[in-house]
Amino acid sequence: MNLILHVWRQKNASEKGRMERYEANDVNPDMSFLEMMDVVNENLITQGSEPIAFEHDCREGICGSCGFMINGIAHGPQRGTTVCQLHMRHFKDGDELYLEPWRARAFPVIKDLVVDRGAFDRIISAGGYITAHTGSAPDANALPVPKTDADRAMDAAACIGCGACVAACPNASAALFTGAKISHLGLLPQGQPERSRRALAMVAQYNRELFGSCTNIGECEAVCPKEIRIEVISRMNRDYLKAAWKDRSALRDDQAETEPKAGGRR
Amino acid sequence: MSPAAAGTRERVRFFDATIVKKAVMAITGIILFAFVVGHLLGNLQVFLGPARINAYAAFLKSNLEVLWFVRTVLLVSVLAHIIVTIQLAGLKAKARPVGYVKKQNPHTSVASRSMYYSGPMIAAFVIYHLLDLTIGAGHPHFAEGEVYANLVYGFQQIPVSIAYIVAIGLLCLHLNHGIYSLFQTLGWAHPKYMPRIKRAATVISILLFLGYISIPVSVMAGVIHL
Numbered sequence: 001m002n003l004i005l006h007v008w009r010q011k012n013a014s015e016k017g018r019m020e021r022y023e024a025n026d027v028n029p030d031m032s033f034l035e036m037m038d039v040v041n042e043n044l045i046t047q048g049s050e051p052i053a054f055e056h057d058c059r060e061g062i063c064g065s066c067g068f069m070i071n072g073i074a075h076g077p078q079r080g081t082t083v084c085q086l087h088m089r090h091f092k093d094g095d096e097l098y099l100e101p102w103r104a105r106a107f108p109v110i111k112d113l114v115v116d117r118g119a120f121d122r123i124i125s126a127g128g129y130i131t132a133h134t135g136s137a138p139d140a141n142a143l144p145v146p147k148t149d150a151d152r153a154m155d156a157a158a159c160i161g162c163g164a165c166v167a168a169c170p171n172a173s174a175a176l177f178t179g180a181k182i183s184h185l186g187l188l189p190q191g192q193p194e195r196s197r198r199a200l201a202m203v204a205q206y207n208r209e210l211f212g213s214c215t216n217i218g219e220c221e222a223v224c225p226k227e228i229r230i231e232v233i234s235r236m237n238r239d240y241l242k243a244a245w246k247d248r249s250a251l252r253d254d255q256a257e258t259e260p261k262a263g264g265r266r
Numbered sequence: 267m268s269p270a271a272a273g274t275r276e277r278v279r280f281f282d283a284t285i286v287k288k289a290v291m292a293i294t295g296i297i298l299f300a301f302v303v304g305h306l307l308g309n310l311q312v313f314l315g316p317a318r319i320n321a322y323a324a325f326l327k328s329n330l331e332v333l334w335f336v337r338t339v340l341l342v343s344v345l346a347h348i349i350v351t352i353q354l355a356g357l358k359a360k361a362r363p364v365g366y367v368k369k370q371n372p373h374t375s376v377a378s379r380s381m382y383y384s385g386p387m388i389a390a391f392v393i394y395h396l397l398d399l400t401i402g403a404g405h406p407h408f409a410e411g412e413v414y415a416n417l418v419y420g421f422q423q424i425p426v427s428i429a430y431i432v433a434i435g436l437l438c439l440h441l442n443h444g445i446y447s448l449f450q451t452l453g454w455a456h457p458k459y460m461p462r463i464k465r466a467a468t469v470i471s472i473l474l475f476l477g478y479i480s481i482p483v484s485v486m487a488g489v490i491h492l
């Protein structure tokens with residue numbers, strides 16, 4: 001099949017980008033979307049042009065590296081699928097496809113379809129972990145976890161941090177990502193001691209990165225390749241509001257505070 | 267310094283957090299929703315005749331402290347609801363400086379899509395409505411305390427009735443997303459109950475719509491007359 005691609009080309013972060021038209025001919029329906037892009041790029045290289053930059057790594061749908069907009073939908077039309085696992089059989093001969101990078105102030109474009117998702121890393125490093133050393137895996141039943149909690153934590157933990165939620169959100173909000181990370185740990189017993197602090201720190205970072213605010217529309221869960229549900233946003237809201245209310249006097253004294261209260265950690 | 271320490275040190279102040287702003291929107295929304303329900307229950311007494319609704323109106327105005335307390339709560343709620351919306355809309359405008367050439371939002375409901383439009387239009391209607399039936403400005407036959415007569419005269423003008431029905435339609439559209447959204451915002455969501463809450467929000471907004479428009483429709487149909 002033959003396709004027409006309109007691709008966002010941008011040399012670097014400071015240059016202004018534009019859409020450019022390419023033809024992808026003799027596309028094999030068994031190719032993944034990224035394999036089709038590889039072929040387009042090989043042709044571009046043979047012609048002496050700059051290949052289209054896109055991020056990718058495992059190509060198994062689990063690393064979270066790949067992703068861009070296809071006709072205005074993050075990761076393309078197939079639900080619960082990353083771009084690398086999206087196959088060309090879902091497209092028709094003659095289709096015109098618009099490929100654009102994730103758009104958000106917090107995700108500046110590095111080149112073409114590649115964006116800097118460092119904001120997600122900073123949200124994680126603000127509190128998306130358990131401070132105590134947990135050692136190797138404990139005995140299966142040493143720490144009982146209700147089955148439903150384990151399942152919901154696992155569902156949230158499936159987040160691969162691809163950024164599709166931010167890209168799809170009309171507000172460019174990172175609520176689904178932050179909510180997934182907060183819920184994943186907040187549902188498990190190991191996550192309880194730091195539950196409040198985690199919500200405060202991660203949400204603060206999410207706000208500092210200038211993502212938009214959630215309006216509960218649900219575009220994020222529709223494009224999430226791991227099908228994480230907006231229930232996690234609600235959990236984040238609950239954890240944050242509880243923690244912020246309990247901690248509001250501490251928040252007021254923030255400016256004067258020189259040493260963090262929960263100090264002594266590495 | 268560990269990243270977690272950085273997180274605890276420079277926290278975002280309480281009312282600067284987007285989640286807190288959304289909570290303010292939700293809580294003021296609940297207050298305004300309660301008013302919308304109470305106002306409808308009061309209005310429906312028009313079907314019980316002039317004596318009943320005029321007596322009810324007199325009762326509402328009998329205790330000025332309570333009346334002005336309620337009015338203050340409502341006014342503060344409206345202002346807070348609008349202020350946080352403007353702040354968050356400003357953030358939204360900045361959060362995506364370069365827009366998409368092509369963008370689909372297939373899962374956005376009409377109600378949620380139109381919140382930024384339905385809101386200001388409802389506010390404009392409320393101002394008109396207060397001028398028309400509370401203050402009496404612009405009303406052809408306004409008489410203080412004569413609620414029944416004021417209402418019938420008002421709705422006998424077809425453009426007034428149509429504007430009212432459209433505004434109520436926008437209000438109920440706004441509530442359709444708002445009622446569902448507040449559960450999500452305040453953290454009361456659960457995957458098991460959310461579909462039911464969504465359905466309940468639709469049913470409640472349709473009932474409110476029918477309840478409110480029953481009055482102008484009855485006046486225009488001549489069921490309610492002087």
